[in-house]
Amino acid sequence: MTMKRNVFLLAFCQAMMMTGNSLIVATASLVGYLLAEDKSLATIPLALQFLATMLTTVPASFTMQRLGRRNGFLIGVALGGAGAATAVAAILAQDFRLFCAATMLVGMFNGFGIYYRFAAVDVATEHYKPKAISYVMAGGVVAAFAGPNLANWTNGWLGTPEFAGSYAALLGIYALSLAALGFLRVPKPAPASDREPGRPLGAILRQPAFVVAVLSGMLGYGIMVLVMTATPLAMKGHAHSFGDTAFVIQWHVFGMFAPSFFTGALIQRFGVLNILITGALLTLGCVGVNFLGTDMSHFWLALFLLGVGWNFLFVGATDLLTETYAESEKAKAQAFNDFMVFTTVTVSSLSAGMLQYNYGWQTVNAGVLPSILVILAAVTWLKARRARAIAAG
Template sequence: MSVVSFTRNGNFIGLLLANTILGFAMPMLLILGGLTGLQLASDTALVTLPASVQTLAGMLAAAPFSVVMGRFGRRAGFAAGGILALVGAGIGAFALITGNFVLLCLGHFILGAALSSFQYFRFAAAEVVSPDWQPVAISLMLTSGLVAAIGGPQIFIMAKDALAPIPLAGAYVALAAVIVVGMVPLALVRIPTAPIAKTHATTKRFASFAVLRRGPVRRAVGIAAISQGVMIFMMIPTPLAMLGCGFTEAVAGDVIRWHVVAMFAPSFVTGFLIKWFGKESIALTGLVILAIAAVAGAAGLSSAHFYGSLILLGVGWNFSFIGATSMLASAVTDAEKSAVQGVNDTIIALVSTICAFAAGLVVTGLGWAVVAIVSMIIVVLAVGALVLSKAQPASA
């Protein structure tokens, strides 16, 4: 596939457009989860429950959505996710109108499940281009996160008072509108459906775990899970650590903003770097940058240390996560994709959930320096394990 044919690939362009629009939902929900919980929760301990159940639902729904896509196609899976998102947004708005906290949690649970389906856009992008362009397609698909980080909060600001005097309810209506608009480009996309392996039911059930024993697959899943987990482990407690060091909320927020920019801005070139230097080389480079980010975090508590650490953290995540995704896309057959990708995203979500909860406990109990040191140790151990795994025979 030439550069011209890649840029004229209607299926890829449709997926990129849909993913960019639907990506607005995530930052909107990051804002809504805490604010609506604060508005309706009867106990301050329950304020983060909507956001927590949203994360839990994403973990539980990742594998089922992959199975649905493997059997009925990517478009069917994305459409199911869109319908669920519309239901969840409607329940969220109704919960605010009625002041029902339980309904609010239910709405965010459904929304979390729906958003897990959109994580498969990166794999769908790899399936509509030739193998040599897969890293570029995956990388460019993640640039939508940069657009969403800017546009999502802006949509929230414009829509939050649309149903005044009920605060924030309008944002759920705007979220539903975003979902509807984002689903339109998918009507024009044609994604090949992977063949379904004709094996015994029990074999199917455990096939994905057997595939994980293969070295290339194991390394791809491991790098993705480690990079996502370390990124979450350091990012989540950063505002709390900065406030504890005397910085203002504005400065802490600006550090997170530049971290998000660093997460997605490199995506414009990461795919090309993978084409030139190889998937595993870029993924390993990402892990090294993550380790350097942890060292920078542990080195001091000035604003420069926080900015530098979180920017490096974003770049390291970008290289390692896109590299790992490209590795997985090329390491499995079409018949294995739905099962293995589901297990991959479930493992990533599980690691992310554990790291999110652990980060708060560590930073409040032991301090920011310990968070950074633990992150560094995890990455160093992961790199060592990957090097040993790479040295094993190909049959491992």
């Protein structure tokens, strides 16, 4: 029961983190558009959030190795609360640079929070591991409904300017995370003197499965962020209301996390490589729908497919990654993986606003096609390699 309670608490914390993130995704580029003199910089605050996450991934991993998962998560929540308060002040003061600083603080929180899924591995048995990862990721289903709707409902809480109330609501979300962490119990890391040194990072990186896991995770996440970040601006450009945008983001986030209730079971039944291939094909379907038109139905279906594709790619990549390192190697392996993932995410979010503003929605979608093809080629290669190894005995 302790294992399942811990997984539930981690899923709840994931839900709160992703609720905040979906609120920010729905609003940050619009706030940036309101505050920035150069409107092509509208997605810079969101890009800086991802940049801060990228820069935090490595120190966060080693901090948790030293202090434990729970203490690391508490540090992260404190940073998130500071970011929410700073965002409110920035919007009220109409200060673009201060808003950028606020999103960076939230990004630092995310740099710790992205390890919720790995903490689930720490508390789960070997057989339960894929399901534990999936259930923690499923916590984001709450975010699908809570985040965009919360942004919409609280938009006018503090009067004008827009969205100050939405960011005030983040403080309550992070307070709930803080309360849940008080009940979390994750095994403490072994003392440094008791740990085996493990293989050098270079040896871990040379494993074919590690390469494919990292590629699938980083490119899958990068594709999702590029298209998702540009969506509010694209919808605004095609005369859709913020309510429509919130609805589309809601279903996108639902697509990202609802499959997690069964992704683990699908991995156990069909194999992780088949799930990764399916995720890439669903992402390709998103691009196809976006090429067909810009009606509300096109944005809704495309972003939903993008969410489900991301789920299969990210959960699958995480599960594949855990096959490639020993306990003593997990801090450096996980840190390298998440650093690469969020480096790609940062580049994608930085590119989204400029591509959308200068070249348009079709260019944004065309830009992700090479990455989808790389994922399909890499996973197919690993699948063929494993099949040959089995055939050879």
